[in-house]
Amino acid sequence: MEPGRCKGISLIFLLTALQVFSSAARTLDAGPGTQLLRISYALSAAVHGDTIRIHGGEYHEGNIIIDKQVVLLGLGRPVVDGDHLGEIFSIKADGVTLDGFRIRNTGVSGLNDYAGIKIYNRKNVIIKNNILENCFFGIYTQYGLNCVVSNNVLRASQGREQLSGNGIHCWKSDSLIISGNSITGHRDGLYFEFVSHSLIWRNISEKNNRYGLHFMFSNDDTYASNVLEGNGAGVAVMYSKNVRMFHNTFRDNWGDASYGMLLKDITDSYIQGNYFESNTVGIFVDGGTRIQMYRNSLRNNGWGIKITSSSMDVKLNYNDFIGNTFDVGTTGNLVLNDFDHNYWDKYEGYDLDRNRTGDIPYRPVSLYSMIIENNPPALILFRSLISTLMDRSEKILPSITPESLKDNYPLMSPLKLW
Amino acid sequence: MKKLIKYNLLDIVRNRIVLAYTLLLALITLSVFSLEDNAAKGQLTILNLILYIVPLVCIVFSTIYAYNSVEFIEMLLSQPVRRKTIWLSLFCGLSGALSLAFLAGLGVPLIFLDQSRTGILISLAGVFLTVIFVAIALLAAVKTRDKAKGIGVSVLLWMYFALLFDGIVLFVLFQFPDYPLEKTMVGITMLNPVDLARIMILLKMDISALMGYTGAVFREYFGTNAGISVSFLALTLWALLPFYFSLRNFNRKDL
Numbered sequence: 057m058e059p060g061r062c063k064g065i066s067l068i069f070l071l072t073a074l075q076v077f078s079s080a081a082r083t084l085d086a087g088p089g090t091q092l093l094r095i096s097y098a099l100s101a102a103v104h105g106d107t108i109r110i111h112g113g114e115y116h117e118g119n120i121i122i123d124k125q126v127v128l129l130g131l132g133r134p135v136v137d138g139d140h141l142g143e144i145f146s147i148k149a150d151g152v153t154l155d156g157f158r159i160r161n162t163g164v165s166g167l168n169d170y171a172g173i174k175i176y177n178r179k180n181v182i183i184k185n186n187i188l189e190n191c192f193f194g195i196y197t198q199y200g201l202n203c204v205v206s207n208n209v210l211r212a213s214q215g216r217e218q219l220s221g222n223g224i225h226c227w228k229s230d231s232l233i234i235s236g237n238s239i240t241g242h243r244d245g246l247y248f249e250f251v252s253h254s255l256i257w258r259n260i261s262e263k264n265n266r267y268g269l270h271f272m273f274s275n276d277d278t279y280a281s282n283v284l285e286g287n288g289a290g291v292a293v294m295y296s297k298n299v300r301m302f303h304n305t306f307r308d309n310w311g312d313a314s315y316g317m318l319l320k321d322i323t324d325s326y327i328q329g330n331y332f333e334s335n336t337v338g339i340f341v342d343g344g345t346r347i348q349m350y351r352n353s354l355r356n357n358g359w360g361i362k363i364t365s366s367s368m369d370v371k372l373n374y375n376d377f378i379g380n381t382f383d384v385g386t387t388g389n390l391v392l393n394d395f396d397h398n399y400w401d402k403y404e405g406y407d408l409d410r411n412r413t414g415d416i417p418y419r420p421v422s423l424y425s426m427i428i429e430n431n432p433p434a435l436i437l438f439r440s441l442i443s444t445l446m447d448r449s450e451k452i453l454p455s456i457t458p459e460s461l462k463d464n465y466p467l468m469s470p471l472k473l474w
Numbered sequence: 475m476k477k478l479i480k481y482n483l484l485d486i487v488r489n490r491i492v493l494a495y496t497l498l499l500a501l502i503t504l505s506v507f508s509l510e511d512n513a514a515k516g517q518l519t520i521l522n523l524i525l526y527i528v529p530l531v532c533i534v535f536s537t538i539y540a541y542n543s544v545e546f547i548e549m550l551l552s553q554p555v556r557r558k559t560i561w562l563s564l565f566c567g568l569s570g571a572l573s574l575a576f577l578a579g580l581g582v583p584l585i586f587l588d589q590s591r592t593g594i595l596i597s598l599a600g601v602f603l604t605v606i607f608v609a610i611a612l613l614a615a616v617k618t619r620d621k622a623k624g625i626g627v628s629v630l631l632w633m634y635f636a637l638l639f640d641g642i643v644l645f646v647l648f649q650f651p652d653y654p655l656e657k658t659m660v661g662i663t664m665l666n667p668v669d670l671a672r673i674m675i676l677l678k679m680d681i682s683a684l685m686g687y688t689g690a691v692f693r694e695y696f697g698t699n700a701g702i703s704v705s706f707l708a709l710t711l712w713a714l715l716p717f718y719f720s721l722r723n724f725n726r727k728d729l
Contacts, residue, residue: 312690379515427644432688433655434647436663439518439676441526442640 087111087134095120095128095136102126110134110157123148130156133187138162138172144191145173153182160189164219171196171225172210175203183208193221194242200229205237212241220265222247226254234259244270245287252276259283267292268309279304290315290335299325309335316357319344326350329473332357338380341367350374353473359385359425365458368392376470377401377420384420384461385429391461395420399467407468418466421457423450475559478550482567486539492575495531499523499579507587517592520584521675524600525668528576529607530632536568536611537628541621548729561612561724565717569608573601592678599671602709606667607632609713613720616727639666656691664705667712674705 085091086098087110096117098108104125112132119142122128126149135158138144142163145154159172172191175181179201187209188194194210197203205224214220223239225247226232232254238261239245245261248254248271260283261268268284269291271277278300284291290309293299299322306316316335317327323345330352332338338357341347344367353376354360360380363370365388372394377383378401397413405414424443427434437443450457486492502523506516543564550560581597611628618624643662647655663669677696695701 428688431647431651433659434644435688435692436659436669436673437640437644439521440640440669440672441637442644445637 081105081107083107083109085109085111087115087131088113099124099126119143119146121146121148122152122154125149125151127153128155128157129153130158130186133158135160138170138191140164142168143170143174147173147175147178147181150178151180152178154184154186155182156185158187158189159191162191162193164192164221166219169193169196169221169225171221174198175200179203182206187211191221193225194223194239195225197224197226197229197232200226200232202231203229204233205235206233207236208238210237210239210242214241214243214265222270223261223264224259226251229254233257238262239264241265244268245284246270246282248272248274248277250274254278255280257281260285262286264288268306269293271296275299278302283307284309286310287314289313290317292318292320293322294318294320295322297323297325299327301325301327301330303329303331305331305333306335306338307331307333311336315340318342319347322347327352331355331473332360337362337385341370343367344370347371348373351471351473352376353378353471355379358382360420362386363393364388365390365392370394373397374467374471375399376473378470382422382425385425386421386458386461387429389458391458393461395461395463396465397467398463399470400463401470403466403468405466412468414466414468417462417464419451419454419457419462421461422447423457426457475563478555478559478563479566479570482563483570486567486571487574489539489571491535492571495535495572496575496579499576500583503580503583503587507583517588517596520580520596521672523580524596524603524675525672526636528600529603529635529668530629532572532604532607533611533614533628533632534625535572536608537615537625538621539568540564540612540615541624544729551729557725558721561721565608565612568612569605569713572604572608576600576604592675595678596675599675599709602706602713603667603671605713606709606716609716609720613716613723616720616723635666635668640669643669656688660692660695664708667709670705670708670712674702 084098084102084106086095086108092098092101094117095110095115099122102108102124107127107129109129109131112134114135114137116137116139122145133156136144138161140161140163144159144162154173162170162172171193172188172195173183174196175198177199181203183195184206189211191212195205195208210223220243222244223242223246224234224237228250230252232251235257237259240263243265244267245264246256246259246269251274254277256277256279258281262285264287266288268287272294274296276298280302281304283305285307287309291306309316314336316332316338318340321343325347327347327349328351332354333356335357337359338354339361341363343364346369348371351374356379358381360377360383362385365386370393373396375398377398383400383402400418400420403414403418405416405418407414423446503520506519547560581600584597585593610631614627614631615624618627663673673696677693696705
């Protein structure tokens with residue numbers, strides 16, 4: 057027998073075995089019109105491996121502790137209301153699935169992190185297709201392993217930053233998949249601290265009070281195709297390594313202390329194919345090391361990218377810089393980074409040999425941007441004749457702007473990345 | 475009085491230079507908006523036009539016109555007309571005609587092409603700058619008897635407002651880098667109508683760079699209705715004060 061068929065047959069065996077195993081588990085119904093009126097009754101009636109179907113209705117049961125491996129399935133989107141008292145679902149068993157609920161009104165506290173759904177030191181938990189409204193913390197993972205949080209909608213309208221919680225909050229977890237969630241109105245939309253080997257994919261985090269995405273000490277994570285839009289201070293990622301960010305959108309993060317993306321002490325990371333539009337600062341690199349930024353599109357930002365001179369081995373190649381007020385800002389004269397092969401719409405050089413690369417280098421740092429970096433009140437001269445004249449003369453004979461910060465091979469036409 | 479203003483106005487409107495100025499403005503405005511795909515970029519070009527070209531044309535043209543109408547003024551003085559009336563009609567004629575030219579060439583096309591509030595603000599600022607630089611030109615003309623010298627003074631004044639003033643501001647800023655000069659800067663802006671117009675327009679259209687603490691201070695000041703009112707009041711003063719001084723000078727002048 058050829059190996060392909062062998063594999064197929066063993067798969068069939070496996071599936072049959074699984075079906076036999078799962079048919080051993082019962083399915084319980086709970087809710088109005090059934091014998092089990094409350095979710096907690098159903099939970100105490102259930103045993104390991106059961107599926108509980110919760111029918112539509114409104115449940116006011118305070119804190120619900122799930123300490124058995126069960127599947128909680130909401131039919132007709134049952135409402136679980138916490139009456140502003142405390143935590144709602146506490147998951148204290150491995151392999152729990154929570155699917156299809158509308159969870160609302162947790163308590164608010166300065167001492168406890170009350171959450172709509174909280175996972176306590178568990179693995180293989182799946183939380184999907186829930187709507188969380190007006191929760192202090194939305195979905196909270198603490199020492200979670202192999203958990204999936206997907207297709208949830210989290211909405212809150214929280215006021216002060218001190219008394220507001222995060223949407224999806226993960227702490228000391230590993231191998232999570234956070235995908236397809238939409239988060240609005242929390243403090244930080246997505247918050248990760250000590251989270252590793254995780255995938256954060258296709259989430260929409262918008263109009264949160266502070267950061268759309270905020271992580272610290274979280275290594276080896278991948279962030280792909282997320283949309284981070286209109287958050288109070290944009291996105292801040294700190295003290296992490298091996299971060300991979302692909303095809304995310306950072307848009308409209310506008311304000312005095314707002315960044316499209318703030319990178320603080322990030323090392324060995326990839327930032328590729330992302331889209332930064334209309335942010336006060338597109339990317340702010342504060343002490344980055346060995347970061348590869350390829351094929352990002354930076355459009356209509358105040359600053360395209362700000363990079364401190366403490367950053368080194370940052371490779372910024374094949375990016376589009378279009379319509380930014382200032383393309384690059386920096387703090388000092390030391391440049392240990394690579395800015396070649398980008399497209400800059402402000403480039404005024406020529407291409408005589410027709411190889412689509414400009415023949416003279418482009419210096420993306422303007423003198424005036426250096427001046428306002430060191431002397432903010434000089435902003436009053438923005439777009440005045442004198443600042444334009446100074447920039448022109450500086451471009452010809454660089455004296456204050458860092459001599460080596462230049463693109464030696466600027467592209468003549470945009471890469472049209474988006 | 476009315477008759478005199480009407481005469482002055484018609485005389486200037488029919489002037490070939492003013493016609494050319496109108497056409498030039500219209501041409502630039504139309505080409506900017508048809509060439510640029512980005513409306514904000516077009517606005518920037520228009521901004522430079524208003525801040526630097528409009529004042530230059532206004533101040534030079536008005537000075538020359540004032541010198542050229544010396545004989546006409548002398549003729550009028552032999553009639554029973556008050557000096558104040560003559561000078562006022564000259565001012566009204568010049569500023570009225572140049573404002574009309576500006577609005578016809580730039581203001582109206584801009585408001586039609588770029589239907590945002592910024593367009594209206596830009597036009598308004600342009601009219602103010604026109605009137606202000608006519609007033610400054612009259613002051614320069616009345617202070618100097620020699621025509622060549624008078625024109626030179628006008629050009630220098632333009633240069634001062636467009637370039638030198640900002641240079642001095644920058645110099646001062648560099649002397650006191652450690653002081654919080656944001657609020658002082660707001661005050662200092664009032665001393666230059668070109669800067670004032672620039673900041674007002676920029677805050678409405680291109681806040682992207684006006685950020686951080688400084689941006690917040692400026693926005694807090696210039697962005698509010700009260701700030702805009704005070705700014706326009708300052709611009710009005712910039713038109714009235716030079717004219718008042720030129721009028722006083724003209725009244726006492728031995729022609």
